[in-house]
Amino acid sequence: MSFRVAPAASVPPASTFQQRAIVIGAGLAGASVAARLAARGWQVELLESLSSPAQGASGNPTGIVLPRPAKDDAQGARFSRAGYLYALRLLAALPGVRWxxxxxxxxxxxxxxxxxxxxxxxxxxxxxxxxxxxxxxxxxxxxxxxxxxxxxxxxxxxxVSPASLCAALIAQGNAQHRTHIHLRCNTTVSRIEHDGEHWTAFGAQGEVLAQAPHIVLANAHAANALLPAPLPLxxxxxxxxxxxxxxxxxxxxxxxxxxxxxxxxxxxxxxxxxxxxxxxxxxxxxxxxxxxxxxxxxxxxxxxxxxxxxxxxxxxxxxxTTIDRLPMAGALPDVHAPLTERPRDPSLARLPRLPGAWGLLGLGARGMVWAPLAAELIASQMHGDPLPVERDLVDAVDPGRFHLRWLRRNS
Ligand SMILES: Cc1cc2nc3c(=O)[nH]c(=O)nc-3n(C[C@H](O)[C@H](O)[C@H](O)COP(=O)(O)OP(=O)(O)OC[C@H]3O[C@@H](n4cnc5c(N)ncnc54)[C@H](O)[C@@H]3O)c2cc1C
The missing domain is CATH 3.30.9.10 (D-Amino Acid Oxidase, subunit A, domain 2)
Incomplete structure (x- = not known):
């Protein structure tokens, strides 16, 4: 596995040529990200281990959609309310969802x-x-x-039936005579590698499954098997x-x-x-x-x-689950960046990132509520669009937050 470091601030909005992504996992997280990228005209290779989407955590017959209010209305409660309202609008507008x-x-x-x-x-x-x-x-x-x-x-x-939601999201990405989401089931990614320009996803025999400038890990706790260092999932x-x-x-x-x-x-x-x-x-x-x-x-x-x-x-x-009960949505940190490249006063803005690598992980028991808005957030970041929530909420779900805490404790 080889990775090169890019500080977050140096990741520019994707050009048309770069608007291709591998998304690993076709549960609520992967289907949601794929749909939001497809809506922006991106080409997505959606790779799923199992024989159809939504057979992992997203395979329950029904899940419930409700926010998580808190008296202090802190970040978790605010992101949950925004996610809830966003999810309700999506569900009302998306054809084919059972809910x-x-x-x-x-x-x-x-x-x-x-x-x-x-x-x-x-x-x-x-x-x-x-x-x-x-x-x-x-x-x-x-x-x-x-x-x-x-x-x-x-x-x-x-x-809501999460499987019907995943199917509707993927169908939406391929509606109106366009095929932006190329779903490949029975396709397990065993290893990922970055060559300075592209990410390559490899199968168990070392065969190349897909290649693209961007990769999104949406494969829940199994993401840790693909990363150079595990996230706290x-x-x-x-x-x-x-x-x-x-x-x-x-x-x-x-x-x-x-x-x-x-x-x-x-x-x-x-x-x-x-x-x-x-x-x-x-x-x-x-x-x-x-x-x-x-x-x-x-x-x-x-x-x-x-x-x-x-x-x-x-x-x-x-x-x-994550230890702070918030999802991870955003650019993945590079925890092995050499010490010389680490800022003296670490911050999320300057945290080294794996170039073009993103994660929608740690949806916990609230995937129906977190996934749609978190996917829109990631797609906005990847595409260089204005972000759908306030900066402090973006930071609250940043996958780099745990590494930042570790750096602060150890600097
Ligand atoms: C019992 C239970 C009840 C729940 N109830 C609710 C509820 O009422 N409301 C609610 O909002 N949420 C609920 N949830 C939570 C919700 O189901 C999850 O948050 C959500 O489904 C997670 O989606 P995901 O896409 O992250 O994970 P998953 O659905 O697990 O998708 C990950 C996918 O990645 C694939 N994958 C893994 N590794 C690889 C690889 N290397 N290569 C290719 N593919 C790979 C897997 O096969 C899987 O399909 C519940 C969860 C459970 C377990």
Whole structure:
């Protein structure tokens, strides 16, 4: 593996000749980046290990779309709100996506959480179609179910089929008699190399799979196998359980508390999900189904059923998480840049970068919300367009932030 160093400030906007990129991974991250590059006229080689897009973490039948409000409205909350609103607009406009803005009720976990939710909504004073706090009787009347507490009501949120979103994004990149996204499945990238001008992606036998001036790693935790030094990405196992739609008659909205429940209108209602740290096993487990049924009981205390966890079906995926719970979106750092090239007072603007190498990684448990906006951010950076969010949010999701912290601690 060989890499040459380029400071971020020296990366110019791509010329027409340079508007070609390899994107590795065809889940939500890769499909989103490919679509935003294609919208700008770029040619994209989208390489995917598995037999079709969205079979990794993005392969669940449904996922939920809601923001992550916080009373201090710090960067994570602001990026999440921007991502949520961007995702809703995308979903409303993109043909072929299976989704519903049926509304999401996030029921408080306990009385203290309920008080925090109430005061957060009061402090933020967001438009009611973005965020409202509903006291328990109001929430119960709205949902039509007995609930343990009141909660946040996200009127525009809902559920989405991530596989249909990936397919629609790729189709959009190839619509109207143009083919900007060349999807190649059953194609595993084993190694990447930069020769000073181009990136080359190699297969397991050393064969050249693709070559382009730019490369985007959108392959979740597997990105670390391709990088000269690992990024702080951790896989966290998660299992959902699918439920018979008829047992949820009357459930019309997404409900969440310690877990989440998608309504029968989604076709495959799900309850989830387990969290297995330090566990990358992809096997379905009865204990995780039992945990999901417990989450269901906490959401809907009056629901009666005779489901046996050992007979439930479901799906397991790995969330790729970061330590600050924000995604990584932007130019990849060159952590092996020689010390002489490192500035005395390191900053993201002057951090050495791998030339033409980008990452959309660490989407955690919020891929539906993070991926569309983060992809637009990366495509804007690659194309030299104005950025879609404020500079402090760009910095908050910069993949170089962890290396910068390390440099500051050790300089
Ligand atoms: C149980 C569970 C429930 C979830 N619920 C929600 C939810 O309700 N709402 C929400 O917003 N998010 C949810 N998420 C999170 C969301 O699913 C993820 O954030 C998102 O799918 C991640 O997308 P990705 O493209 O980064 O990863 P992936 O979908 O895993 O895509 C990475 C792709 O890269 C491919 N790949 C890897 N290595 C290579 C290689 N070397 N060469 C070629 N291809 C490669 C893989 O095959 C894979 O297809 C959930 C996740 C789980 C596990």
């Amino acid at each position: 519903s803005p049926c509304g999401v009720m996030q029921i408080a976990r306990d009385a203290a959480h309920e008080a925090l939710q109430r005061s957060t909504a009061e402090a933020l004073r967001l438009p009611p179609d973005v965020l409202q706090f509903m006291e328990r009787p109001v929430a119960e009347a709205h949902i039509g179910q007995r609930l343990a507490h009141g909660g946040w009501w996200f009127a525009g949120g809902g559920w 951790t896989p966290v196992r998660g299992q959902i359980s699918t439920l018979p739609p008829q047992m949820l008659t009357g459930v019309r909205h997404v409900l969440c508390r310690t877990g989440y429940l998608t309504p029968p209108e989604s076709g495959t209602p799900c309850i989830g999900a387990s969290f297995g740290h330090d566990d990358a096993g992809l096997d379905l487990r009865v204990a995780d189904h039992a945990g999901n049924l417990q989450r269901l009981a906490e959401l809907l205390p009056d629901l009666r059923h005779d489901l046996d966890p050992s007979r439930l079906d479901g799906r397991v995926g790995l969330r790729t």
